[in-house]
Amino acid sequence: MEDLQDFEKLNINWFPGHMRKALRGVGDQIKRVDVVLELRDARLPVTSQNPDLQNLLINKPSLILFNKSDLADPNQIKKWESKLKNESTKPFLFVDVKKRKGLSQIIPNSKKLMQTRWENLRQRGIRPPVLRLMVIGIPNVGKSSLINALARRGATQTGPKPGVTRHQEWIVLGQNAELLDTPGILWPKIQNTIDGLNLTLIGGIRDEIVGVEKLANYLIQLGKKRFSQKLLARYKIDGCEAQSSQEILHQIANNRGFFRTGGNVDIQRVSEMLLHDFREGLCGPINLDLL
Ligand code: G4P
Numbered sequence: 001m002e003d004l005q006d007f008e009k010l011n012i013n014w015f016p017g018h019m020r021k022a023l024r025g026v027g028d029q030i031k032r033v034d035v036v037l038e039l040r041d042a043r044l045p046v047t048s049q050n051p052d053l054q055n056l057l058i059n060k061p062s063l064i065l066f067n068k069s070d071l072a073d074p075n076q077i078k079k080w081e082s083k084l085k086n087e088s089t090k091p092f093l094f095v096d097v098k099k100r101k102g103l104s105q106i107i108p109n110s111k112k113l114m115q116t117r118w119e120n121l122r123q124r125g126i127r128p129p130v131l132r133l134m135v136i137g138i139p140n141v142g143k144s145s146l147i148n149a150l151a152r153r154g155a156t157q158t159g160p161k162p163g164v165t166r167h168q169e170w171i172v173l174g175q176n177a178e179l180l181d182t183p184g185i186l187w188p189k190i191q192n193t194i195d196g197l198n199l200t201l202i203g204g205i206r207d208e209i210v211g212v213e214k215l216a217n218y219l220i221q222l223g224k225k226r227f228s229q230k231l232l233a234r235y236k237i238d239g240c241e242a243q244s245s246q247e248i249l250h251q252i253a254n255n256r257g258f259f260r261t262g263g264n265v266d267i268q269r270v271s272e273m274l275l276h277d278f279r280e281g282l283c284g285p286i287n288l289d290l291l
Contacts, residue, residue, distance in 0.1 A: 019052075019187040026184040027056050029134055033180060035110040036062040039137030039146060041202045042072035042094055044288045045080050047195045048138055048204060050186040061113035063106065064092040067142040068202075070099060071279075076287035083291060097145045106150070107131070107175045131177040132170070136184035140203035143183035147171070150179055198288040201278065213249075216271030219278055220245035222286075230284050234277070249274075 030036055036057060041048040045066055069077060077094055084092055091109060095102035111131055118128035135143045151171045170178040188204045190196040197218050200210045207215060223231040224240050231240055235252045243251070252258075253265035256273070260266045277283055 019050075019189070022185060022187050023050070023052055023056070026053070026136060026186060029180065029182075029184045030056055030060055030136075033132040033134040034061065034129075035113055035131065035133050036060055036184075037106065037110070037133055037135045037146070038062050038064045039135055039141045039143055040064060040066050041141050041204070042066040042069040042077060042080075043286065044198055044202055044204075046289050047191075047198055048141060048188065048202065050138060050189050052189065053136070053186055061110075062090060063109055063113065064090050065102075065106070065146070066092060066094045067097050067146065069094040069101070070096045071281045071285055073285045073287045076291060079291040097142045097149050100149060103146075103149055107133075107173065107177050110177070131175075132180070133173075133177060134180040134184060136186060138186050138188040138199070138204045143185070147179060147181060147183060151181075201275070201288065203279065207275070212271045212275065213267055216249060216274045217245040219274055220248050222288075223283065227283055227286060234283065 038049070038053065038057075049064075066072075066077075066080075072094075081094065084090075091113065093102050093105055093109065095106075097103070110133060114128070114131060121128050135146050137143050150173055169181045171181050173179055188199045190199065190205075196205065197210060197215065199205045200207060200215055201219065210218075220231070220240075224245070228240055231237060231248075235248075236255050237243075237248055237251050240248055249267055249270055250265050252274070253267065253270040256270065258266040258269045258273075278286070
C-alpha cells in the first residue's frame with residue numbers, strides 16, 4: 001500500500017440493517033427531550049456525524065458539540081468555526097470534555113434554542129418546563145464522558161452493562177435542566193473507504209474491521225504527507241520519503257526493540273503502539289477532515 005489512493009481498494013464491511021435499527025431506537029429517545037446534544041469528533045467534524053440523524057432532527061432543536069478539540073489542529077478548528085458560522089447552519093461548540101473546556105456553555109446555549117417556544121408559553125401564562133437534554137453520537141466520541149462530566153460523577157456510573165436492560169433515568173443538572181442518563185448511539189456511516197479508515201482511526205469503528213496493521217500503514221501514509229517531521233523525530237526514522245510504510249513500520253519496530261521469539265519484528269505490536277500514540281495525541285494535534 002504505497003499511496004493513499006490504494007486504500008480505496010479496501011473493502012470495509014458494514015451493516016446497514018443494524019444502522020437502521022439503531023436509528024429507530026434513537027428516534028424514540030429523541031421524542032423525550034427538548035434539545036439533542038449531538039456529539040462529533042473535532043478531528044472529523046463532518047465524517048463523524050451520521051447524516052441520517054439529520055432527518056430525525058428536523059423539528060428538534062439540537063446543538064453540535066465537537067469534542068476532543070484538544071486532539072484537533074487549532075488552525076483547522078478556526079477554519080471550521082468560521083465556515084460553520086458563515087453557513088449559519090446549526091449552533092455548535094468546540095469542547096474538550098476531558099479538561100471540561102466549553103462545558104459551562106452547553107446549558108445556556110441549549111436554553112437559547114428553546115427561547116421562542118418558552119416565550120410563547122410565558123405569554124399564555126404557562127411556566128416553561130425543565131429543560132430536557134440527551135447526548136447522541138457515534139461510538140467513542142465521548143458520550144459517556146460528557147454525561148459523567150455534566151453530572152459531575154465518576155466514570156464508574158456509566159451506561160447499563162451489555163445484556164442488562166435498564167430503565168432510563170433523568171440526571172438533575174441544576175440550572176433547571178435534566179439529562180437522560182443513557183446516550184443515543186449512532187452507527188457511523190461510511191461513504192467511502194477513506195472515511196471508513198478515518199472513522200477507525202478515531203475509534204468510531206472497531207480496529208478489527210480494517211485490521212491493525214493496515215490501519216497503521218494508513219496512518220504512516222498520512223504521516224508522510226501531513227506530519228512527517230513529527231514521525232521522524234518521535235520514532236527516529238532516517239527519512240521517510242524514500243521508504244514504504246511497511247519499511248517504516250519495520251524500522252520503528254527495530255528501533256523500539258519489538259521482536260517476536262525467533263527474531264522477526266513484531267508488526268502487530270508496533271502497529272498498536274502507533275495507533276495508541278495517534279489517539280493520545282502524541283503525534284501532535286491532527287485533523288482528518290481538512291479544510
Ligand atoms: P462513547 O461513550 O462515545 O463511546 O465515548 P467515551 O465517553 O467512552 O470516551 C471514549 C474515549 O475518549 C475515552 O478514552 C475518553 O476518556 C476519551 N475522551 C472523551 N472526551 C475526550 C476529550 O475531550 N479529549 C480526549 N483527549 N479524550 C476524550 P479511553 O481511553 O477509552 O478511556 P479512559 O481510559 O480515558 O477512561
